[in-house]
Amino acid sequence: MVTSKNSAVRRASRLMKMGMGVAGSYLGYQVQRRFLDEEGARGRQDAFHRKQARKIRDELQDLKGPVMKLGQALSMQTHFLDPELIAELSSLQMQAPPMHPSLMRAQFKSALGKYPEDMFRSFDEKPFAAASLGQVHWAVTRKGEEVAVKIQYPAMREAIESDFRALRAAGVVARLTGHLKEAVISEVERGILEETDYLNEAKNIENFRLALAPLEFVRIAKVHHDLTSDQVLTMSRVPGRRLQEFLLTNPSQELRDKLGTGLTRLFFFQLFCVKALHADPHPGNYLFNEDGTIGLVDFGCVKYLKPEVIRCYAQFWSREWAHDPKLFREIIRVIFGPRVSPNEPRVRRCMNEIRRFYDTYHPLDKPPRTLDLADSKFMNALAKLAKVLLRNKFLSPEFLFLSRTESGMCNLLHILKSRVVTTQIAQEWMPSSKP
Amino acid sequence: MNGPKQKNSNKKPDPGPRPGRREKNKTQTKERILAAALQLFRENGLEGTTTREISRRAQIAEGTLFNYFKTKEDLALYFFQKETDDLIKWFRANKRLQKAPLPEKLFGVIHRQLEYIEPYEDFIGAVFCRSLQPTSSLSPLSFDSLELRLKYLRFIREILAEAEESGDIPRVGDLGAYAVGLFYLGIVAFWLQDGSRGKQKTLALLDRALTVGSHVLKKGNWAW
Numbered sequence: 001m002v003t004s005k006n007s008a009v010r011r012a013s014r015l016m017k018m019g020m021g022v023a024g025s026y027l028g029y030q031v032q033r034r035f036l037d038e039e040g041a042r043g044r045q046d047a048f049h050r051k052q053a054r055k056i057r058d059e060l061q062d063l064k065g066p067v068m069k070l071g072q073a074l075s076m077q078t079h080f081l082d083p084e085l086i087a088e089l090s091s092l093q094m095q096a097p098p099m100h101p102s103l104m105r106a107q108f109k110s111a112l113g114k115y116p117e118d119m120f121r122s123f124d125e126k127p128f129a130a131a132s133l134g135q136v137h138w139a140v141t142r143k144g145e146e147v148a149v150k151i152q153y154p155a156m157r158e159a160i161e162s163d164f165r166a167l168r169a170a171g172v173v174a175r176l177t178g179h180l181k182e183a184v185i186s187e188v189e190r191g192i193l194e195e196t197d198y199l200n201e202a203k204n205i206e207n208f209r210l211a212l213a214p215l216e217f218v219r220i221a222k223v224h225h226d227l228t229s230d231q232v233l234t235m236s237r238v239p240g241r242r243l244q245e246f247l248l249t250n251p252s253q254e255l256r257d258k259l260g261t262g263l264t265r266l267f268f269f270q271l272f273c274v275k276a277l278h279a280d281p282h283p284g285n286y287l288f289n290e291d292g293t294i295g296l297v298d299f300g301c302v303k304y305l306k307p308e309v310i311r312c313y314a315q316f317w318s319r320e321w322a323h324d325p326k327l328f329r330e331i332i333r334v335i336f337g338p339r340v341s342p343n344e345p346r347v348r349r350c351m352n353e354i355r356r357f358y359d360t361y362h363p364l365d366k367p368p369r370t371l372d373l374a375d376s377k378f379m380n381a382l383a384k385l386a387k388v389l390l391r392n393k394f395l396s397p398e399f400l401f402l403s404r405t406e407s408g409m410c411n412l413l414h415i416l417k418s419r420v421v422t423t424q425i426a427q428e429w430m431p432s433s434k435p
Numbered sequence: 436m437n438g439p440k441q442k443n444s445n446k447k448p449d450p451g452p453r454p455g456r457r458e459k460n461k462t463q464t465k466e467r468i469l470a471a472a473l474q475l476f477r478e479n480g481l482e483g484t485t486t487r488e489i490s491r492r493a494q495i496a497e498g499t500l501f502n503y504f505k506t507k508e509d510l511a512l513y514f515f516q517k518e519t520d521d522l523i524k525w526f527r528a529n530k531r532l533q534k535a536p537l538p539e540k541l542f543g544v545i546h547r548q549l550e551y552i553e554p555y556e557d558f559i560g561a562v563f564c565r566s567l568q569p570t571s572s573l574s575p576l577s578f579d580s581l582e583l584r585l586k587y588l589r590f591i592r593e594i595l596a597e598a599e600e601s602g603d604i605p606r607v608g609d610l611g612a613y614a615v616g617l618f619y620l621g622i623v624a625f626w627l628q629d630g631s632r633g634k635q636k637t638l639a640l641l642d643r644a645l646t647v648g649s650h651v652l653k654k655g656n657w658a659w
Contacts, residue, residue, distance in 0.1 A: 102532065102543040103642050110633030154635035154642075 098135050099153060101125040107154050111231035116149075119227060123149070129284070133195055133300070138237075145236065147224060150198065152231040157196045164189045195300035198233035204299035205235065211274040212296075217262050219287070219295040240287025240295035243415060249290070253419075258292040260373060260418020264425045266294065267409050272314065272429040276304045277405045283412055303405075308334050309398045310431060316358055317426040335399060346392035353388045357381055361422075368424040373410065374417035382410055465503055465513065468493045472510050473555055481507065481561035508572045511562050512580060518551050519587050526590075537598040538645040544594070545619055545641060549626055549634075560627050575620070588612045604652045618644070 099107065104125065108116050116123040120139045127135035134152040141147055168175070168185065175182055194200055202223045209220045221235035228234050241249070251259075263286070270277050278285070278296060287295030312334045321327040328351075332342045340347060361378055363369055371378065386403065413420060471492035475484040486507065490500040504510045525547055526532065532543045552559045565571050572579035592612040598604045607614070622644075626637045 099642070100535065100539040100542070102535070102539050102546065103638065106542075106546050106638055107635070110635055110638065154633075154638040155631050158631060158636065159639070 098127050098130045099151070103154075104135070104137075104151055108151055108232060110154065111151070111229045112227070120149075134231075139234075141224065141227070141234075145224075147227070147234050148221070148237055149227070150233040150235070152196065152198065157193065160189070160192055160196065192301075194302075197230050198228065198300075199230045201233055201298075201300045202228055204302040207276075208274070208278065208296070208299060208302070211276075212266075212269070214273075215262075215266060215269055217293045218266060219289075219293055221297065235297075238287055238295035238297055240289045240293070243283045243286065243288065243412065246288040247415070251288075251290070253417075255290065255292065256416050256418045257420070259288055259294065260413045260416050260420045261425065262292060262294050263409060263412060263416075263418075264420050264422060265428070266296075267405070268426055268429055271305070271310060271402075272431055275307065275310060276302055277402070278302055282408070283415070286412065303398075303402075305398060305402065307431075309402065313399075313402055314426075314430050316354055317362060317423065318430060319355070319358065319364065322355065350389055350392050353385055357385045362426070364423060368421050370419050371422045372419050373413035374419075376414075379410065379414050382407060461503075464493075464495065464499070468495070468500060468503060469510060469513060469517075472507070473514070473558065476558040476561070477555065481511075481558060481565070506572070508565070508579075511558075511565075511573055512583060514555075515580075516583055518548065519583060519590075521551060522547055523586075523590050536649075537594070537603050538642075538649045540594055540598075541615065541645050542641055544591075545622060546638070548619065549622070549637070552623075556627070559623070563623065563627060584616070588616055591615045604649060607652070618648075 104127075105115055112119065116125075116137075116139070119142075121142050121144065123139040124137050127137050128148075129136040133156055134150050136148050136150045139147050139149050164185070171185070175185075202225070205221060205223050209222070212218045212220065219238050219240065221238045224234040224236070240246075267277075278299060278301075282298070285296065285298040287297065289295070308330070312331045315321045315327060315331055321331055329342055331351075332340055332347055336347060361371060361381060386407070468489065472484070472489045475488055475492055478484075479488075484507070486500055487497055489507075489510075490497040493500070504513065522544065526544060529543070532540055535543070562573055566573040566575065568574065569576065571577065574580070575584065588609070589612075592609060595604070595607055595611045595615070599606050604611075622637065622641055625640060626634055629637045631637075
């Protein structure tokens with residue numbers, strides 16, 4: 001007889017095996033390195049990372065479901081991981097296996113008490129999009145409105161909790177050495193668990209619909225509460241094409257710039273006015289239209305930010321901190337923690353790197369400079385900045401989410417090949433430096 | 436005195452209810468008894484319910500009850516007969532599922548069985564425990580349940596044979612049907628102790644086990 005405990009043990013042992021596999025060969029690599037010159041070691045290090053990246057991806061794909069979501073979350077920390085690992089992990093996006101119609105129907109009934117055909121005029125049993133936590137189907141309500149119905153895989157919450165117990169056990173060494181902070185694991189876990197509650201997502205959609213109303217180019221779905229539960233979410237259909245599909249229409253540079261400017265405005269308006277971020281910068285969560293409007297979908301992972309964090313982040317753009325020691329101390333307190341001295345070398349290194357990056361790419365020139373996001377130099381600099389911050393343990397959980405969304409947005413703009421006047425947009429709604 | 440007698444002898448013999456109707460009445464009584472029994476099992480459990488209570492609830496004489504079911508276990512067997520008949524009828528009418536891949540077909544079949552027994556969870560739990568006793572007629576080894584078991588196994592065998600024909604799985608023969616039967620018992624055991632909402636852990640386990648199982652069968656290169 002198979003029990004839930006056994007299934008959790010199997011999943012845990014699989015993760016442990018993966019952890020041990022990586023650690024085992026990493027140890028071998030460390031021993032080898034002692035006897036080899038630096039150049040040879042670098043070659044092997046690249047090969048090692050590629051091999052491990054593939055191994056991790058294969059393991060994650062085998063486990064599917066919740067661990068895949070973790071893989072996806074980690075893959076979005078683009079700058080925190082090696083490029084090889086990111087390349088492998090990014091292939092995990094939107095690849096979760098679909099539920100077959102019988103399982104989908106059983107799960108729908110388990111969540112809403114009736115089968116789809118008893119609640120909708122028509123229901124497409126074939127999903128049009130798969131996400132790692134669920135899949136989305138087109139349907140028509142009894143009143144004749146076209147809707148998207150998101151259905152969650154069964155027992156996802158329990159499976160995620162079990163995975164995180166295993167991750168904590170497997171990553172005990174990394175946690176002891178401070179490379180993997182408990183706060184970071186908890187933050188990712190909280191974010192993922194929050195995504196399992198579709199009622200929470202429904203609330204987020206409504207909050208964002210209201211808050212983003214001033215941005216006339218943004219389109220957000222309407223929730224059908226009578227057809228929604230914590231595991232089934234029914235929303236009106238948002239018009240638009242996914243990024244890759246949209247690019248196939250060969251949009252003009254003017255349209256690319258318009259959409260890029262829209263995305264940037266959306267980011268800063270959310271951050272500085274709504275004080276919350278639609279924090280899943282997955283390209284599949286944005287829908288693009290020829291008239292320059294942008295559809296925003298998937299509000300499972302929304303992060304409400306503390307005002308002090310937003311103030312500190314705004315400082316990166318305004319650079320007032322460079323002349324104001326009080327502001328500088330506040331930034332250090334918020335980002336690094338209250339016990340860290342502003343004179344510590346790692347703090348200096350991080351702040352110098354941040355300043356260099358913003359002065360180079362987002363300068364306070366007049367008239368404001370247009371940034372060409374198609375330039376891969378910018379993306380490399382962003383990745384380099386992130387690497388420096390990681391190496392110096394710059395890992396406040398709030399900034400983790402903030403940087404995740406920012407780099408996700410930059411990635412989108414890079415693929416779109418947009419040209420955007422970033423500093424001018426950032427300053428449009430910039431909060432005051434005073435609390 | 437003779438008159439009436441004569442009159443009686445002249446009367447055509449009463450043909451009585453037609454055989455079809457008699458059968459129908461018999462089935463109706465059986466259904467009534469089963470419904471009353473299931474109600475009582477839910478209220479007092481399998482062990483706490485007596486045959487006298489069942490006959491009273493079904494509004495029949497206790498002797499009549501014994502004409503239909505000798506023991507409570509016979510009643511349980513009748514319940515499973517109905518369940519199996521319902522399953523086969525449902526599957527034959529479900530054209531979409533018949534065209535689905537094997538893991539989904541088996542998922543659909545087992546899920547339908549779980550849906551059928553869902554309202555009687557306590558009763559099923561008690562029956563499950565009783566079936567572990569070697570002397571019980573509910574035991575998977577008993578002769579009393581043999582006919583029912585064969586019906587179910589043949590039905591599963593039919594489904595597997597189709598998958599064998601199309602090359603989805605290698606030839607597994609009757610053993611495959613037995614394996615699915617045992618798997619179903621395992622799933623019921625898991626389902627009985629599954630405390631998750633809507634028994635979703637059972638859904639997930641069923642789906643994953645069938646997907647992995649058929650994958651292993653397909654890729655395993657079994658030389659049977």
